[in-house]
Amino acid sequence: MSPTPLTDFSKLCVHTITTKPWAIEESMDRYAEAGIGGITVWRQWLDGRDIEKVGDQLRERNLEIVSLCRGGFFPAKSPIALEEAIEDNRLAIREAAALGAPMIVLVCGAVPGQPLEESRKQIAEGIAAVLPLAEEHGIKLAIEPLHPVYADDRSAINTMASANAVCDQLAHPLVGIAADVYHIWWDPDLEAQIKLTGEKDRLFAFHICDWMTPTADLLNDRGLMGEGCIDIPGIRAMVEAAGFNGFNEVEAFSDRWWAKNQSEFLEAIKTAYLKHS
Amino acid sequence: MSPTPLTDFSKLCVHTITTKPWAIEESMDRYAEAGIGGITVWRQWLDGRDIEKVGDQLRERNLEIVSLCRGGFFPAKSPIALEEAIEDNRLAIREAAALGAPMIVLVCGAVPGQPLEESRKQIAEGIAAVLPLAEEHGIKLAIEPLHPVYADDRSAINTMASANAVCDQLAHPLVGIAADVYHIWWDPDLEAQIKLTGEKDRLFAFHICDWMTPTADLLNDRGLMGEGCIDIPGIRAMVEAAGFNGFNEVEAFSDRWWAKNQSEFLEAIKTAYLKHS
Numbered sequence: 001m002s003p004t005p006l007t008d009f010s011k012l013c014v015h016t017i018t019t020k021p022w023a024i025e026e027s028m029d030r031y032a033e034a035g036i037g038g039i040t041v042w043r044q045w046l047d048g049r050d051i052e053k054v055g056d057q058l059r060e061r062n063l064e065i066v067s068l069c070r071g072g073f074f075p076a077k078s079p080i081a082l083e084e085a086i087e088d089n090r091l092a093i094r095e096a097a098a099l100g101a102p103m104i105v106l107v108c109g110a111v112p113g114q115p116l117e118e119s120r121k122q123i124a125e126g127i128a129a130v131l132p133l134a135e136e137h138g139i140k141l142a143i144e145p146l147h148p149v150y151a152d153d154r155s156a157i158n159t160m161a162s163a164n165a166v167c168d169q170l171a172h173p174l175v176g177i178a179a180d181v182y183h184i185w186w187d188p189d190l191e192a193q194i195k196l197t198g199e200k201d202r203l204f205a206f207h208i209c210d211w212m213t214p215t216a217d218l219l220n221d222r223g224l225m226g227e228g229c230i231d232i233p234g235i236r237a238m239v240e241a242a243g244f245n246g247f248n249e250v251e252a253f254s255d256r257w258w259a260k261n262q263s264e265f266l267e268a269i270k271t272a273y274l275k276h277s
Numbered sequence: 278m279s280p281t282p283l284t285d286f287s288k289l290c291v292h293t294i295t296t297k298p299w300a301i302e303e304s305m306d307r308y309a310e311a312g313i314g315g316i317t318v319w320r321q322w323l324d325g326r327d328i329e330k331v332g333d334q335l336r337e338r339n340l341e342i343v344s345l346c347r348g349g350f351f352p353a354k355s356p357i358a359l360e361e362a363i364e365d366n367r368l369a370i371r372e373a374a375a376l377g378a379p380m381i382v383l384v385c386g387a388v389p390g391q392p393l394e395e396s397r398k399q400i401a402e403g404i405a406a407v408l409p410l411a412e413e414h415g416i417k418l419a420i421e422p423l424h425p426v427y428a429d430d431r432s433a434i435n436t437m438a439s440a441n442a443v444c445d446q447l448a449h450p451l452v453g454i455a456a457d458v459y460h461i462w463w464d465p466d467l468e469a470q471i472k473l474t475g476e477k478d479r480l481f482a483f484h485i486c487d488w489m490t491p492t493a494d495l496l497n498d499r500g501l502m503g504e505g506c507i508d509i510p511g512i513r514a515m516v517e518a519a520g521f522n523g524f525n526e527v528e529a530f531s532d533r534w535w536a537k538n539q540s541e542f543l544e545a546i547k548t549a550y551l552k553h554s
Contacts, residue, residue: 112490112506116463149426151463152490152506162465186393186428188439213389213429218492229389229429 003236006248006274013038013066013247014269015207016045019262020253024054032061034266038247039063041099043070043092051098059100066247067142067178067205068092068101073109074126075119075156082122085109089130097137103204104134105142105178110156119156124166127175134174142178142204143167147186149218160184160193167202176202179239180251182209182222185230191238198242206239208232208277209252222252224268226276236277248277280513283525283551290315290343290524291546292484293322296539297530301331309338311543315524316340318376320347320369328375336377343524344419344455344482345369345378350386351403352396352433359399362386366407374414380481381411382419382455387433396433401443404452411451419455419481420444424463426495437461437470444479453479456516457528459486459499462507468515475519483516485509485554486529499529501545503553513554525554 006012014036016027024045031039039058046054058065071092076082089104096104108123110116127141134141145163146155157163163177177197184190197203210228215221225232236248250269257265291313293304301322308316316335323331335342348369353359366381373381385400387393404418411418422440423432434440440454454474461467474480487505492498502509513525527546534542 115508115511116465120465147426148424148463149492149495152488152492158463159465165465186425186435188393188397188436188442211429215426215429215495218426218495231392234392 001234001237001241003233003240006277009035009270009273010037011247012036012270012273013040013249015040015069015249015251016042017069018250018252018269019265020258021262024049028058028061028063030263030266032063034270037064038066038249040067040069040105040249040251041065041101043068043095046095046099051095055098055100064247065099065101066249067103067105068096068099069105070107071104071141072106075109075111075114075122077111077114082126086126086129089126090133093130093133093137093139096139102138103140103142105144105205107144107146108155108157110151110153112152116151116156120162120166123156124169127166127170131170131172131174140174140176140204142176144178144180145183147183159187159189160197161189164193164196164200167200173201176204178205178207179203180207181230181232181235182207182211185211185235190235194238194242198244203239203242203244205249206236206244206246207249207251209250217255220253220255222254224252224257225272232277248273278511278514278518280510280517283554286312286547286550287314288524289313289547289550290317290341290526292317292346292526292528293319294346295527295529295546296542297535298539301326305335305338305340307540307543309340311547314341315343315526317344317346317382317526317528318342318378320345320372323372323376328372332375332377341524342376342378343526344380344382345373345376346382347384348381348418349383352386352388352391352399354388354391359403363403363406366403367410370407370410370414370416373416379415380417380419382421382482384421384423385432385434387428387430389429393428393433397439397443400433401446404443404447408447408449408451417451417453417481419453421455421457422460424460436464436466437474438466441470441473441477444477450478453481455482455484456480457484458507458509458512459484459488462488462512467512471515471519475521480516480519480521482526483513483521483523484526484528486527494532497530497532499531501529501534502549509554525550
């Protein structure tokens with residue numbers, strides 16, 4: 001099974017966190033100059049900005065706004081904190097609408113010591129609570145399963161199967177899945193779950209980067225495509241076979257790359273995209 | 278579902294790696310003085326020792342030898358390296374027989390960049406290759422699924438389901454599973470897989486420790502029971518419900534604990550065992 005050959009950057013999307021040293025204004029100029037097709041905007045990049053204006057600026061530069069990153073973090077131990085999380089997700093939906101982003105990526109959350117089953121229940125309830133506002137604005141909500149190494153405090157949804165279970169439970173066309181190779185590459189059940197996700201029309205996003213050996217830092221030592229051990233073309237072939245034809249989103253947190261010249265990094269991203277994705 | 282109350286140390290087993298600063302001679306004296314029922318010996322602790330004599334010394338101290346740790350690391354990229362791995366596992370079987378250990382724990386191995394499917398195939402082939410010698414000596418081989426964070430270079434077997442699949446394939450009474458809470462606690466499929474493992478009479482070992490938030494080091498920052506987020510009594514209840522009545526083995530790699538007085542650490546293990554396991 002081979003993926004579609006990548007010969008240009010029309011389906012390349014870069015997350016603003018990937019080039020963290022750049023503010024949104026610089027990101028949009030550099031991405032546009034580089035001929036990149038899409039951008040996923042992290043919410044912090046909108047701090048203090050006129051969000052609608054940023055959306056206009058991105059569109060003027062022919063950057064397709066792929067998603068707003070991120071909502072989620074629903075689980076909590078107190079009713080007040082649960083409600084605050086839901087309110088923050090409602091705010092994210094309004095921000096996405098203002099920006100003109102069709103989708104929000106959800107890092108679902110977890111509370112150390114709270115049973116994962118309870119967190120999963122709170123996640124489903126939290127998404128259900130914000131769905132009416134998502135419907136009003138037509139914003140998709142993409143559950144991103146996170147690698148099990150983050151099950152303690154970042155997400156109780158750690159496999160595609162687990163994400164599919166929440167989607168089944170909510171059974172809503174605006175609720176789907178963001179598949180990130182970093183989180184799911186190890187899963188023996190991956191191909192079957194990606195196929196199922198496609199059949200249910202809920203494969204909303206595809207994120208790429210690589211897994212470094214050794215991993216120096218669990219959060220900020222992701223590799224550029226080709227630097228690590230993930231068979232990215234193989235997984236891209238799976239998502240394409242499942243009907244996905246959206247952007248390939250480069251979401252690489254890396255202290256190592258952030259310390260370098262970001263224009264050179266952007267060129268490295270483009271090269272790695274064509275060669276190793 | 279509640280586990281059997283723990284009121285003494287007859288089912289407590291400590292891995293020699295847990296009290297790493299102690300050589301085997303000191304470990305056996307201190308464990309015996311502490312009234313601990315069992316010991317799992319790591320192979321490095323036998324370097325330069327008369328293995329049969331160590332076995333006798335352990336038995337004289339009424340320490341039940343629970344297992345020899347560890348074999349495995351079967352996957353490799355060259356035929357020579359594959360054969361070397363098999364030979365090393367045969368050596369481990371002979372060492373277990375000399376020591377009087379009834380079981381070897383297998384950390385199955387992985388090679389960065391080699392597809393996990395290929396590594397899993399090599400693991401099954403490697404175990405099959407050493408099974409005749411294991412039969413000759415009556416040594417059980419316990420596949421330990423490792424947390425997916427180790428899928429790059431330590432094990433391609435990352436879930437109970439994946440370990441069960443290899444056991445199904447080999448279908449041999451000497452091939453089973455070592456369930457370690459550190460590796461499997463996050464798995465939404467855990468209870469069902471533990472139940473299945475019990476039904477197939479292949480739940481050979483149960484390892485305990487805790488998951489720290491944050492985890493400072495992926496290898497050597499395991500917590501003592503109660504320090505982290507794992508519901509150890511809950512998982513112990515699952516293995517007991519599946520028919521397991523063997524030792525609860527404390528396998529905690531911890532730079533933090535190794536830096537302390539090991540006698541005090543052993544007391545802390547006993548306290549945590551009764552209170553949080």
